[in-house]
Amino acid sequence: MNDRTTAPPPALAVRDVTVRFAGLTALDAVSFTVAPGSVHALIGPNGAGKSTCFNVLSGLCRPAAGRVLLGDTELTGRPPHRIAALGVARTFQNIVTTAGTVADNLMLGRHALSRAGFTASALGLPRARREQREHLARAREIAELVGLGAHFDAPVALLSYGDRKRVELARALCLEPRVLLLDEPVAGMNGAERARTAEVVGTVREQLGLSVVLVEHDMGLVMRLADEVTVLDFGRPIAHGTPDEVRRHPEVLRAYLGTGADEEDAA
Amino acid sequence: MSDPIRRTVRLLPPVLLLVALPFYLDAFWLRIGLFSMAAAIGAVGLGLLCGTAGQLSLGHAFFLAVGAYGYTWFAGDPGLGLPPLLALLLAVLLAGAAGGLFSPVAGRVKGIYLGVATLALVFLGHHVLLTADSVTGGFNGRSVPPLTVGSFAFDLEPQLVVLGVPFGAEERLWYLGLALFALTWWTARGLLRGRPGRALTALRDSETAASVMGVDVARYRSAAFVVSSMYAGLAGAFLALAFRRVVPDYFGLTLSVDYLAMIVIGGLGSVAGATAGAVFVTALPLLMTRYADQLPLVASPGTTDGGVGPTEAARYLYGAAIVVILLFAPDGLHGLVRRLRARLRRRTGPGRPPSAAAPGPAPAPTPSASAVRTKEHTP
Amino acid sequence: MTAFLDNTLSGLALGAVYALVALGFVVIFKASGVLNFAQGSLLLLGGYLVAVLHDDLGFAGALAVAVLATGLLAGAVDRLLLQRGGPDPAAAPVQTIVTIGVDIVLVTELSRRIGGDLLSLGDPWGDAVTEIGPVTVADSRIAAIAVSAVVIGAVFALFRFTPWGLSLRAAAEDTEAAALMGVRLSRVRMLAWCLAGALAALAAVFLAAFPAPGLERTTGQIALKAFPAAILGGMASPAGALAGSLVIGLTEAFVAGYQSDLHVLGEGVGDVAPYAVMIAVLLVRPTGLFGAKGAVRV
Numbered sequence: 029m030n031d032r033t034t035a036p037p038p039a040l041a042v043r044d045v046t047v048r049f050a051g052l053t054a055l056d057a058v059s060f061t062v063a064p065g066s067v068h069a070l071i072g073p074n075g076a077g078k079s080t081c082f083n084v085l086s087g088l089c090r091p092a093a094g095r096v097l098l099g100d101t102e103l104t105g106r107p108p109h110r111i112a113a114l115g116v117a118r119t120f121q122n123i124v125t126t127a128g129t130v131a132d133n134l135m136l137g138r139h140a141l142s143r144a145g146f147t148a149s150a151l152g153l154p155r156a157r158r159e160q161r162e163h164l165a166r167a168r169e170i171a172e173l174v175g176l177g178a179h180f181d182a183p184v185a186l187l188s189y190g191d192r193k194r195v196e197l198a199r200a201l202c203l204e205p206r207v208l209l210l211d212e213p214v215a216g217m218n219g220a221e222r223a224r225t226a227e228v229v230g231t232v233r234e235q236l237g238l239s240v241v242l243v244e245h246d247m248g249l250v251m252r253l254a255d256e257v258t259v260l261d262f263g264r265p266i267a268h269g270t271p272d273e274v275r276r277h278p279e280v281l282r283a284y285l286g287t288g289a290d291e292e293d294a295a
Numbered sequence: 296m297s298d299p300i301r302r303t304v305r306l307l308p309p310v311l312l313l314v315a316l317p318f319y320l321d322a323f324w325l326r327i328g329l330f331s332m333a334a335a336i337g338a339v340g341l342g343l344l345c346g347t348a349g350q351l352s353l354g355h356a357f358f359l360a361v362g363a364y365g366y367t368w369f370a371g372d373p374g375l376g377l378p379p380l381l382a383l384l385l386a387v388l389l390a391g392a393a394g395g396l397f398s399p400v401a402g403r404v405k406g407i408y409l410g411v412a413t414l415a416l417v418f419l420g421h422h423v424l425l426t427a428d429s430v431t432g433g434f435n436g437r438s439v440p441p442l443t444v445g446s447f448a449f450d451l452e453p454q455l456v457v458l459g460v461p462f463g464a465e466e467r468l469w470y471l472g473l474a475l476f477a478l479t480w481w482t483a484r485g486l487l488r489g490r491p492g493r494a495l496t497a498l499r500d501s502e503t504a505a506s507v508m509g510v511d512v513a514r515y516r517s518a519a520f521v522v523s524s525m526y527a528g529l530a531g532a533f534l535a536l537a538f539r540r541v542v543p544d545y546f547g548l549t550l551s552v553d554y555l556a557m558i559v560i561g562g563l564g565s566v567a568g569a570t571a572g573a574v575f576v577t578a579l580p581l582l583m584t585r586y587a588d589q590l591p592l593v594a595s596p597g598t599t600d601g602g603v604g605p606t607e608a609a610r611y612l613y614g615a616a617i618v619v620i621l622l623f624a625p626d627g628l629h630g631l632v633r634r635l636r637a638r639l640r641r642r643t644g645p646g647r648p649p650s651a652a653a654p655g656p657a658p659a660p661t662p663s664a665s666a667v668r669t670k671e672h673t674p
Numbered sequence: 675m676t677a678f679l680d681n682t683l684s685g686l687a688l689g690a691v692y693a694l695v696a697l698g699f700v701v702i703f704k705a706s707g708v709l710n711f712a713q714g715s716l717l718l719l720g721g722y723l724v725a726v727l728h729d730d731l732g733f734a735g736a737l738a739v740a741v742l743a744t745g746l747l748a749g750a751v752d753r754l755l756l757q758r759g760g761p762d763p764a765a766a767p768v769q770t771i772v773t774i775g776v777d778i779v780l781v782t783e784l785s786r787r788i789g790g791d792l793l794s795l796g797d798p799w800g801d802a803v804t805e806i807g808p809v810t811v812a813d814s815r816i817a818a819i820a821v822s823a824v825v826i827g828a829v830f831a832l833f834r835f836t837p838w839g840l841s842l843r844a845a846a847e848d849t850e851a852a853a854l855m856g857v858r859l860s861r862v863r864m865l866a867w868c869l870a871g872a873l874a875a876l877a878a879v880f881l882a883a884f885p886a887p888g889l890e891r892t893t894g895q896i897a898l899k900a901f902p903a904a905i906l907g908g909m910a911s912p913a914g915a916l917a918g919s920l921v922i923g924l925t926e927a928f929v930a931g932y933q934s935d936l937h938v939l940g941e942g943v944g945d946v947a948p949y950a951v952m953i954a955v956l957l958v959r960p961t962g963l964f965g966a967k968g969a970v971r972v
Contacts, residue, residue: 086507087506087507088503088506088507107506107511108503108506108507109506109507109508109509109510109511109512111507112506112507112508112509113509117507117508118507120503120504124500124501124503124504125500125504126493126496126497126499126500126501126504126505127496127499127500128493128496132493132496135490135493136493136494136497136504136505136508136510137508139490139493139494139508139509139510140508140509142490143490144489144490144491145490145491146486146491146518146522148489149485149486149488149489149490149491149492150482150483150485150486150489150522151482151485152481152485156485156489156490159490160489160490199508203508203509349767351767351770351771399957400953400956400957400960403956403960404956404960406767407709407766407767407770408709408905408909410709410711410770411709411901411902411905411952412905412952412953412956414898414901414949415902415949415950415952415953418898418945418946418949419946419949419950419953421946422940422942422943422945422946423940425940425941425942426939426940426941426943427940548895548898552774552778555771555774556774556775556778559771559775603786604786607782607783607785607786610778610779610782611779611782611783613778614775614776614777614778614779614782615775615779616775617771617772617774617775617778618755618772618775618776618779621768621771621772621775622755622758622759622772
């Protein structure tokens, strides 16, 4: 369907990104690189700047200094919709779905990949109809992939919490992203749902060969999925490395794990 | 593949009914129909902007005026004297262009704030209509040239008799209105169910989600405004044809508020709802005026001594309707009908198709005595 | 020079009156996130009450009753209609449209009662004028400036020094946190509406006073010009609304004053100038002159 999924994704490089809100430094010269096709976890206590970092990556927040590069393409300063079109998709910590069915939400994810404008849609031109059919078929495939196949035509408002989180994941996947940003994808889920989501993330990474940046408080999930981990504390990166290295890092133990490893969301 | 066929079959009875009506109704009812059609076209446009994109506009009357005066000027004298059909098309485009000129504001100011910003359009527009009298005819307005297609005129002349029924301006315009309304219905559905509709819905529900999913927020906001202006332009041009005269005072803030009332009463975000609301808000004062002497508590029009006139009674009713509907039944008439239908379906059991949906459950309180009146002709 | 002073004074008087209405918009907005489109009909109601009561109660008595009654009605509209689902700021857009419904009903009723008449409010200033140096000023204008200054000062003091003002500011900052800290949101809101209603009623007196011919059914529409004023000020800032009102008042007075030089723009261009100013400002700053980025609530 889309040839950019077949090529390996370019590296996502974050270089000295600094963000200030009204005098407060939310991110202080943060740098890390997400290797092509890897899962890179971003962990840290609440308020460490993880979500701010995601907002920079997806263009919702403009950094005061520093740059973000996807391969050779500069992402800094681009509006969110352009960054989306370059293949960076994200989910939100608190669920943000829109009205309508699962299909409607997933088709929103196809927005950047489809073309039908106001005129073509209003007049019901054949190419607009054909495009809609094709993208609907792909959206259905993705729904099956994340386990939402049975709910494809159900209104999102009627779904369970876990299913709605999955809708967000599927919607992001519908963008056929090269880089997928997941903000606490299993927060508030029960054990079975967590396992299922972890499995999906593993599958899409293998099947679609994309890079994943993961913010998550569930350390079990992070240790299982991540190839590399960056630890933030008060907006500063305090450790980098494989899950095992990070787990043993004294700074991390003090700043993060010491204050309670399993505190849940509510950032 | 049977779905489109079933849909067509379901649409057939209401369409046939609408096509047959001019053979049975007299000019009064036909005129209510014409104004309702015009209102429905405009309301569908406003519904797209307010219901789907979540942008409040109180400037709809301005774009109706642009369509009405635009048509008159393109087709008339003083003016360009173009073929009326071309003038109609240009009037719609002109309204769209006017909406586009406002897009630096419409694209950046969101939600209810846009409502305040668009107030300006109505007042400034009204001022221009009064001032530029070489184009607009000033306070007294100007008469509207009839629409002609080839040698056929949507007017009294040349005389036309179809199946024994003389076809005057109302009958002819009825079919024009039906065609324009069908076009509106069809295009609006295409928009709502297609990529633009999804993007606009997303924009309304979460600007953030929409933008990270690739929706260019400012562009779509202005586009929604432009499209809504074009529907308003079409409605205005058709209204001008139905009135045969355009005057500035008609296109005031009250008209904008009427349109807002239509989409709120009908239920935000649906084409059928906007249509139902349009018929309700348009027909109500006209019917109350006509039957004022039979209604309790309503004085006949013309009596000035403190009684509640029919127009006022209608305004009370729909002012209150806005309050009641938003507070008690936020999805309006459309939601009400949907819930009723769902209940009906449950009761009659599965397998029976739901009752055919006419384009809007026209809630005209038709007194039975007049429904069977024979057609009399008042051109 | 005389014309300039003359225009400045009428602009200030007009701005002072707009400020009363605009402050009402801002108070309501801060407390509830609602844009009150019924402000114009509340104003008309206030004026109407003064007009029908002043014969029996005298001007001051009628004004007191009108201010009180209009304030109570505004509070009732908020408490009984808008707050039905609780004081939830997320419902503000819907509640805004509800105020349009309320406005339709109120305006229809008041217009029906007023009809084509011009009602006198029986104010003590009449058509008296005072000479200040080279300019002649209507007493009603001086009164408008003086009374508005006192009332606006009092309202600012309310914001700053009373528990209600504190609660209001807290609620405007963060509704949830305010609720957690024990702010009774529904009461704060209702009082804000009462205050806005009272301010509107007071403004009606000056809008109908000399040199205006009296209260007409369209007087309420003048309140809509306070919208540009409030928007200019960023909608959430009382000081901004005051500044915006003066800008709007002066613009209107000067455009009307120099109308003969601007005759290409047509008669009555002063009445629409505020809207032109609003559009111009929104083009440059979509959140208003004093609106900080993000001050507008989503």
